[in-house]
Amino acid sequence: MDKLLRMTHQRELILDELRRGKTHPTADELYERIKKKLPRVSLATVYRNLEILSAAGLIKKLEISGRQKRFDWDPENHDHVYCIQCQRVDNITLAAPVPQVEATHTQGYRITGRRVEFSGLCPNCARQQENHQSKGEHSMSCPSCSAGKLSDNQRQVLQALANSSEACGSKELAAATGLEAKQISCQITALKNKGYVDSPVRCKYAITDQGKQALG
Amino acid sequence: MDKLLRMTHQRELILDELRRGKTHPTADELYERIKKKLPRVSLATVYRNLEILSAAGLIKKLEISGRQKRFDWDPENHDHVYCIQCQRVDNITLAAPVPQVEATHTQGYRITGRRVEFSGLCPNCARQQENHQSKGEHSMSCPSCSAGKLSDNQRQVLQALANSSEACGSKELAAATGLEAKQISCQITALKNKGYVDSPVRCKYAITDQGKQALG
DNA sequence: GCTTGACATGCAAATAATTCTCAAATACAT
């Protein structure tokens, strides 16, 4: 019934690139790599072919933990670990096979598949986290700690604080920025979370060194 | 450190609705249910609160099989089955616990979590599939078989086939529809997949009864 | 009793990942 799989240039490249890498890349990581050899490929083609190849059993699609799908050059059944920080995926071997489900508890399901995943910190991320804690660093370079950029309103408030030599209350800030009073406290909260503002005295706010840097 | 969780009306409703149901609903299923009691809630609020409640350990977020997240009223650690057809999720009990990973094969990961999922057909879908095969039905009511609606071009081609008393080749179809010859084969393929067209003789196509119905 | 700060909410718009549509290009069997 089924015809032989037609081997197009792009299909071949995708399969080849996946097998060569021996990692568990996402569709777009693979797309970036393929593009170097074949600049006109479309991301859709990569998705389509990964789908087709995994339907044909030549590779395996990994649907791990609600994030991006990843693809495995090895279609044999085996289990995986993934890093909760950087999402990297690796193979893992169990000491013994996973037991069958108890027949009385399958709820009438006709079971056809099984997946076991472990999660944790990969060596790199584990090391990084240790350094982090011991030095008490919270730098911009840590993706999980710096929430990133300022909104327009936040920038305005932060600028106003930078201009003032001492800590301000929210009324002064409202006057200085022209924003509504209610608005101010939201922005302050956000800025505090980012570490750009602190409150030396109750109800008074000041810009931090980090905040000054962020204003650039 | 951590403050007590503030119990707002909507938060309470969400938790309550989840616990009452004893199913494993998605955020938007829950949203639909909540809306009946509190018509002005926002979907974002439901998402936000599910996130907060699961961070607080009162419920559990399930990230199964690359699809929509589902939420579990029971935060205790237990495993799940899901239906590959209707995506329904149920609890499942293993005959014995999953073995630890072999220390030499953790690849240096510091493992903190484990997830076991089974997949298969739920009782409803299994029954449906049996009927389906034995009666040879491929009706519109089966979500996995009917890909749905016609594009404009497909409708045109299908109409042309309906007008002809016998099977046509693609040149005739091109002439009848005014579409380019190259276009025809694409449309035919799509129509065949949907079961609206078949090919009694190589390179000749005819409309099926289903196809006639689809034209309406 | 009024103000403030922390936290929540509704709404709209943004984002991320993936899938679909259609015309044009390719591959393959003949």
Added chain:
DNA sequence: ATGTATTTGAGAATTATTTGCATGTCAAGC
């Protein structure tokens, strides 16, 4: 070589989820 079927590229569309912002609520402090 030719005709048909399959595949591609480009971009639009979809789906699931998250974010920004204005506004609202509530308890604690003056």
